[in-house]
Amino acid sequence: MDVKEHNTYEEQINKLIERGCEIKSQDYAVNVLKRVNYYRLSAYFLPFKQSDGSYMSDTNLERISGIYEFDKRLTVMLCGLIEEIEVFIKTQIAYYHSLTYGALGYLDSNNFLPTKADKHKDLIDLFNREVQNNSDTLFVKHHNKNYNGQFPLWVAVELFTLGNISQFYSQMTAADKKLICKNITELTGYEYQYKQLESLLFCLTHLRNKCAHFTRLYYHKFGTIPKFPKYVSKEIKINPNNMRIYQYLFILKLLTPVPDRWNNFVTELEALIDTYSQQINLKHIGFPTNWKDELLSSFT
Template sequence: AYYHSNKYGALGYLDHSNVADKMIEKHKKLIDNFNTEVKRNKELLFVKHHIDNYDGKFPLWVAVELFTLGNTSQFYSQMKTADKKVIARSISYITQTECTYSQLESCLRCLTTLRNKCAHFGRIYYSRFKWFPSLPYEEEYKAYARGRNFIYLYPYLYIMKVLYPSPESWNGVVTELAALIEEYSNYIDINCIGFPDNWEEQLSRE
């Protein structure tokens, strides 16, 4: 939102000319979905404020508060390649892991899938995911430690490791996950979620 608003203006995200040509129709649909969210959330104070005082115009840094993770992923995928590259470089700097724009686009799509499964109480144990995450080579061979036939939970967790900005906080997540797997060790086969034997070491951040 910060980068896009600085380049195209507060309302530039509404202009179809600011996205890739082949994405214009998808962008129109995204904006239609956003307008639906505005109507659905019109009683929220910040939404009501912009409707009453700014003729229903939402600058992007406000609009993203109504974006789902899926909307965020879609918006990034619809950007012009040059813009996606700038944002990918920024993410790479923050995470200290080099990530191309196409890899970031893939990761966001995969995380949206995982988020939706969790939000709707979908099964993730022994559940094969549709999308193959694209990651930097030195990370990808670790994410696919059991091979590309094992697109279960592990590669998706590996995306989270790569994109997570704080190593200390992330390692706390790994510790909690290890405790959970230990607690249910009689019922969980880590092979069924694509985990390698040394998964704790692989998932931990330095």
Template sequence: MNTKEPELFCRQVNKLIEHGCEITDYEQAIMILNKINYYKLSAYFLPFRDNDGNYKQGTTLLQVYKIYEFDRKLSAFLYGIIQKIEVFVKTQIAYYHSNKYGALGYLDHSNVADKMIEKHKKLIDNFNTEVKRNKELPFVKHHIDNYDGKFPLWVAVELFTLGNTSQFYSQMKTADKKVIARSISYITQTECTYSQLESCLRCLTTLRNKCAHFGRIYYSRFKWFPSLPYEEEYKAYARGRNFIYLYPYLYIMKVLYPSPESWNGVVTELAALIEEYSSYIDINCIGFPDNWEEQLSRE
């Protein structure tokens, strides 16, 4: 099997120039490629490529670098919001489930939907693996030493990823999912059915993982279409699409944000970030309509 050979930074710059990228400061270009892997940066050139694989006229390395900067800041911004939602959802699930089924009821396969028992077994196996992997963490060690390795659900969720949380919710009995969805809706002041919540958590997990692992958000396509309360508005956006960009995932955050009274401040902060890079980015590459601030703001 043939393997590509590594290239010196100067050759990487020359390669960009050969493909039509405008570089006015050669040394600056070298410094950029010292900080960002050429392969990683090349993904940000996607909107600027023509059918021959070259860059469209007027494409500059500075613009692509600024898009990369914007993408990193956007990713960190989104990750912070997702973390708040994750803590909130875990709290709601742990509170309801442990009060109904007991502290260790989450381990009992009879407390999930019948068709989900096998998936639940895998989830618990994965949880036990996480316990072993994190046995030196103070709270894990404390429960191993003092409680025979038994973790009540409100402790166990600290080892759950958002993906685990999404899976656990999807495995619950419908009646339980409905109660949790109503509780979340009451706090967020946005009606969200259990099926919509299930869809939103699955989609949010995809975005969370992309943010956590430094994946590209800008011009990135998402295959999961979230089921959302904003039916007509969202249907108009999704109609005829076989993929979506970021924008609908902001709706998820609006629906699930645990402090609705401060959500408009989040929108303002996002608007400031977009304005900072407005000379370099195209909001269509993240799926934002022109009136996105109006749509995302709460009344």
């Protein structure tokens, strides 16, 4: 199969019209396509696409553009909360691992599961590359100069990604995982087992990566099902074949250490949904009609 030929803005617009998308203004359409790649934008037409490839009769570019803007703003909101959770998880893991094994205990594979020795080596090798890549960063220069390139864990985690810290937790012994999980749940106010926390961190990493690259969340189905505690599974509808962003929001709820922060997030989310209520369809992102009550539920 040959690679498709490049299309001008006008040709892209004609393609949309041919498929049934209403274009009310040629100038508006050109401006949209100048800002958003045609291929990227085309993914937002998926809910409106029929079996023959044409679009439903109510499909227009203004609505698609509105859905895109909603998705972008939702992603920005999620990035902010995920960052706070990432810092929180790093803080807890660094504190309790260092308390048990010392500042440099994270470098010793004997302090982790024997079955994860190879993965632990890979993680440390990755960390060392990050040290080299960030050699001009102030705290890296400081530790290279004054501590012979030795980084205590509470400093090292500043170079860890969320994926790294998720892997770090998965490599720890069951006893260490339980201790850290216990302290995390005491701060969040929600109980879950260490294996569930491991799953939540893994899924959160996937969500974080999608947000970091501004990959589409609207109408996206997640392939990995988080291991939620039973009290969550009883409260919300979990369909493994239709895992949308709504279900993934409960990962953030369970991992947010400050209740007011979560409540504020839900308030901001409600305002965002109200702003784009004429463009979006809540079913496309997995939201039930009582979504706000569920997101604010205390699970009692």
